[in-house]
Amino acid sequence: MSAVTLKSLHSCLKLLENGSELKRKLPTSYNPRTLKEGLYETSKLVGLDEAVFKDPQQIAALIGAQRFVMIWGEPSVTDHVARVFDSSRLLLTVLINPAHFGNATSSQRSTTLATGPQQGGAMAALSLGGAQPKDESPVAAAQPNAEPEASLDTLRLLLSGNTRLTCRLFRALFEHMLGFTSPSSAQQGNVSMVSELTGSKDHGRSFLSTALFILGAELDYDHLMSFLMQQGLFGMPLFEHMFQNRDYCEAFHSFRRLERAFIASPAAEESQLRNRLDKFNAQFGGKPYGAKVFEADDRDKARIDAYLAATDLLEAMALTPWCMSLNNAVSVASSYSIRSVSTMASHFERLAKGETTKDQANKEISDHLLAFARQFSADTKPA
Numbered sequence: 001m002s003a004v005t006l007k008s009l010h011s012c013l014k015l016l017e018n019g020s021e022l023k024r025k026l027p028t029s030y031n032p033r034t035l036k037e038g039l040y041e042t043s044k045l046v047g048l049d050e051a052v053f054k055d056p057q058q059i060a061a062l063i064g065a066q067r068f069v070m071i072w073g074e075p076s077v078t079d080h081v082a083r084v085f086d087s088s089r090l091l092l093t094v095l096i097n098p099a100h101f102g103n104a105t106s107s108q109r110s111t112t113l114a115t116g117p118q119q120g121g122a123m124a125a126l127s128l129g130g131a132q133p134k135d136e137s138p139v140a141a142a143q144p145n146a147e148p149e150a151s152l153d154t155l156r157l158l159l160s161g162n163t164r165l166t167c168r169l170f171r172a173l174f175e176h177m178l179g180f181t182s183p184s185s186a187q188q189g190n191v192s193m194v195s196e197l198t199g200s201k202d203h204g205r206s207f208l209s210t211a212l213f214i215l216g217a218e219l220d221y222d223h224l225m226s227f228l229m230q231q232g233l234f235g236m237p238l239f240e241h242m243f244q245n246r247d248y249c250e251a252f253h254s255f256r257r258l259e260r261a262f263i264a265s266p267a268a269e270e271s272q273l274r275n276r277l278d279k280f281n282a283q284f285g286g287k288p289y290g291a292k293v294f295e296a297d298d299r300d301k302a303r304i305d306a307y308l309a310a311t312d313l314l315e316a317m318a319l320t321p322w323c324m325s326l327n328n329a330v331s332v333a334s335s336y337s338i339r340s341v342s343t344m345a346s347h348f349e350r351l352a353k354g355e356t357t358k359d360q361a362n363k364e365i366s367d368h369l370l371a372f373a374r375q376f377s378a379d380t381k382p383a
Contacts, residue, residue, distance in 0.1 A: 012154065013215075016204050017207070034082065035082050036075065038086050042089055081178070084177050091194050158215060179246040248365045249351060273304075273311065280337070302353060307341060313344055314344070347361040348361065
């Protein structure tokens with residue numbers, strides 16, 4: 001039996017930075033899908049019952065809990081989120097089934113994995129949504145030179161039936177598109193949005209790095225970082241492309257401002273936030289954080305919105321290779337992630353109060369994420 005390796009996975013995913021080839025696999029004409037239709041087609045794409053992606057928890061795993069609301073049993077999102085969702089689904093479809101749209105230039109070949117698709121994997125301890133069962137092995141775990149290398153043309157067998165991994169990869173693609181696509185450019189159409197982003201070398205490389213990081217952890221986590229470094233897919237240049245010129249305010253803070261006209265008591269809000277952050281840190285081996293989360297006693301809606309948006313942002317960035325910096329930081333002290341949330345929240349709060357512009361807030365948050373990556377990706381541990 002042939003085994004899928006990091007090398008064969010990388011060869012498959014290189015399509016993401018080949019803009020011309022990817023455009024040839026996209027449909028020449030396309031009617032946009034609603035969120036409900038898109039969820040149904042995503043279910044079919046990975047061989048799951050359509051009820052799987054009707055569940056609010058799974059929808060939250062795909063696009064973030066803050067970006068949709070259930071109304072009469074159906075998910076409802078803004079037009080912009082619906083367009084970005086559909087664009088992300090187009091890109092995922094090309095990766096899983098390039099012949100789906102009927103104009104793919106290359107035929108699919110059957111790929112055999114050493115083992116069938118399974119939940120879990122070495123990255124599960126760092127994944128949002130649950131830890132890895134002790135008796136669960138990674139998908140097609142590959143040992144160097146242990147087996148012949150399998151050719152991998154699509155992600156079909158890696159993702160088929162694997163809800164957790166599908167949601168994780170989709171959410172990463174979605175977050176990148178949402179952060180770099182303005183509502184005005186999204187009006188041009190879903191195919192145009194995908195072509196524009198993947199046609200850029202910098203965006204394509206960011207997509208490739210993140211997808212390889214997520215899927216590679218399922219195959220061979222022990223050798224993943226060295227492989228990413230060899231391919232130039234981890235380091236400060238990559239982080240610059242991933243974080244600079246990104247709209248964090250629209251992608252995160254704008255959705256929190258629309259929530260909960262009436263909030264709970266300040267003590268209850270802080271307790272809920274601390275529990276959420278403690279649960280997040282626990283995935284990286286972090287201990288519960290005992291100190292106050294809010295720096296001041298005045299916890300009005302603007303401050304709570306800012307902290308929630310910053311926490312949403314932290315969780316989204318944990319889907320990318322930046323997660324390794326976060327893992328290093330939390331392994332030293334849980335307070336590092338809390339301080340990161342506080343820093344980003346301060347910029348959201350100043351925006352809400354009219355003390356800064358959106359462009360400046362976005363730049364400050366980008367600078368913070370880059371500084372965090374630089375400090376905690378280095379070979380030295382913080383004092």
